[in-house]
Amino acid sequence: MKIRVKLISLVTCMAxxxxxxxxxxxxxxxxxxxxxGWIIGTHAPTKEPKFWWTPGTPDKWKNRLNxxxxxxxxxxxxxxxxxxxxxxxxxxxxxxxxxxxxTWVARVVTMKTTGQHKESWHMQxxxxxxxxxxxxxxxxxxxxxxxxxxxxxxxxxDYNSSLLMYGYAGSYSGLKTKDLTGLKKIWGF
Amino acid sequence: MKKKTTLFVVASVSLAVIAFAGFQSMDKNPSVQDSGQxxxxxxxxxxxxxxxxxxxxxxxxxxxxxxxVVKTFSEGENNPITEFSFKIxxxxxxxxxxxxxxxxxxxxxxxxxxxxxxxxELNTEYVLFLEEPLEAQYTMVGGPSGKFEFDATKKxxxxxxxxxxxxxxxxxxxxxxx
Numbered sequence: 001m002k003i004r005v006k007l008i009s010l011v012t013c014m015a016x017x018x019x020x021x022x023x024x025x026x027x028x029x030x031x032x033x034x035x036x037g038w039i040i041g042t043h044a045p046t047k048e049p050k051f052w053w054t055p056g057t058p059d060k061w062k063n064r065l066n067x068x069x070x071x072x073x074x075x076x077x078x079x080x081x082x083x084x085x086x087x088x089x090x091x092x093x094x095x096x097x098x099x100x101x102x103t104w105v106a107r108v109v110t111m112k113t114t115g116q117h118k119e120s121w122h123m124q125x126x127x128x129x130x131x132x133x134x135x136x137x138x139x140x141x142x143x144x145x146x147x148x149x150x151x152x153x154x155x156x157x158d159y160n161s162s163l164l165m166y167g168y169a170g171s172y173s174g175l176k177t178k179d180l181t182g183l184k185k186i187w188g189f
Numbered sequence: 190m191k192k193k194t195t196l197f198v199v200a201s202v203s204l205a206v207i208a209f210a211g212f213q214s215m216d217k218n219p220s221v222q223d224s225g226q227x228x229x230x231x232x233x234x235x236x237x238x239x240x241x242x243x244x245x246x247x248x249x250x251x252x253x254x255x256x257x258v259v260k261t262f263s264e265g266e267n268n269p270i271t272e273f274s275f276k277i278x279x280x281x282x283x284x285x286x287x288x289x290x291x292x293x294x295x296x297x298x299x300x301x302x303x304x305x306x307x308x309x310e311l312n313t314e315y316v317l318f319l320e321e322p323l324e325a326q327y328t329m330v331g332g333p334s335g336k337f338e339f340d341a342t343k344k345x346x347x348x349x350x351x352x353x354x355x356x357x358x359x360x361x362x363x364x365x366x367x
Contacts, residue, residue, distance in 0.1 A: 002194050005194055006194065006197055041230070041232070042230065097265065099264045099265055099268065100264070100322035100323050100326075100328075101264050101270045101294045101296070101322065101326075101328055102264060102268055102270075102296060103235065103236075103295075103296055103328055103330075103331060103332035103335075104234060104235050104296060104303070104306075104332060105233075105235060107231060107232060107233035107234065108231075108232045109229065109232075109267050110229065110230040110231075110232075111267070113230070129236065132236065144234055145232075145234065153232065154234070154304060156349065158351040161351070167233075167234060167235065167305035168234070168235055168236065168237035168305065168333070168350050169234045169235065169236055169237060170236065170237045170238075171237070
C-alpha cells in the first residue's frame with residue numbers, strides 16, 4: 001500500500017513536470033539574421049497547434065497542406081505539425097481564396113499574439129496561382145507557410161534562395177540545415 | 190512510517206507545483222501583459238517568376254513613377270491594398286501612351302506592407318510588368334517579380350526577387366509582345 005502510494009506520487013510528479021516540456025516552447029532570446037539563414041518571429045504556443053478548414057475548401061488544397069504538414073513533421077524528426085480540429089476548439093483556420101488584386105502566392109496572417117506566441121492565425125492559398133505550380137511545389141509552399149506558424153520569418157537575400165524560408169516561391173525543397181537551426185532555437189528538439 | 194509516506198507525497202506534489210509554475214512563467218515575455226496584445230503580422234510568399242515569364246504574362250510593360258497614393262483599402266479581410274496613380278514615361282508593351290496616367294494596385298499599405306514586396310515610393314522610377322485583373326486596374330505580375338527599380342551601380346533595373354533588366358535591354362522587352 002505504501003509503495004503504491006509512493007509510486008503514484010512519483011508518476012504524478014513526473015507527469016506534471018514533463019507536460020510543460022512537451023507543450024510549450026521556451027522564451028527565445030536569439031532573433032537570427034539573413035547571414036545566419038534564419039530569422040525568428042512569433043510562434044505557435046505548442047508543437048501541434050490546431051486549426052480548422054473554412055467550409056467548402058476543396059480537397060485539392062487540403063491535400064497540398066497535408067503534404068506540406070507531412071514534410072514538416074518528418075523533417076523535424078516528428079516534432080512539429082498542425083492538427084485539424086474545429087472552430088469550437090481554435091481560432092486558427094486555413095483556406096484558399098481568389099482576389100483580383102492580391103499577388104501573393106500564400107500567406108500567414110497573425111491576428112493576436114501574447115508575448116512570443118501566436119494566439120490566433122490564419123493561412124491562405126491564392127487560387128490565382130493554382131496552375132503555376134505543381135502539386136509537389138504547392139506542398140512545399142504549404143511547408144514554407146508552416147515554417148511561419150512555427151516561428152520562422154522570410155529571408156530575401158539571394159544567397160538564401162535554397163532555404164525553405166526564402167520569401168519567393170517555386171524552388172523549395174524542404175528544410176535545410178539553417179532552417180532547422182532556427183526551428184531548434186525555438187523548439188529545442 | 191505513515192508520517193514518512195505522507196511527507197513524501199506532500200514533498201512530491203509541492204515540487205511538481207513549483208516546477209509547473211516555473212515553466213509557466215518561463216515562456217512569457219515579462220514586458221507584455223498577460224491579457225494579450227492584438228497585433229496583425231503578415232508573412233506572405235510571392236512568386237519568383239523569371240523576366241521572360243513576367244514579360245509573357247504582362248499585358249502592359251512600362252517605365253514611369255508613382256506620383257500619388259489614391260487610396261488604401263482592404264480586399265476582403267486583412268488584405269491591405271494601395272492604389273497608386275502611376276505616370277508612364279515609356280511604354281514597352283501594350284497600347285498606352287507616354288505621359289498617360291494609370292491606376293496600379295499593390296499589396297500592402299504604407300504602414301503595413303510586406304518585407305518581401307515593399308510599397309512603391311512616390312516619384313521613384315520603376316519598370317513595371319502589369320496585368321489587368323479588372324478593367325483599367327493594373328497589378329504587378331507576380332507581385333515583386335513584376336516590379337523593377339533602377340540600381341545606379343549596376344545600371345540595371347532590379348527586382349526584389351533578384352532579377353535584373355539592364356537599361357540597355359529595355360527596348361527588347363517589346364519583343365515579348367510577338
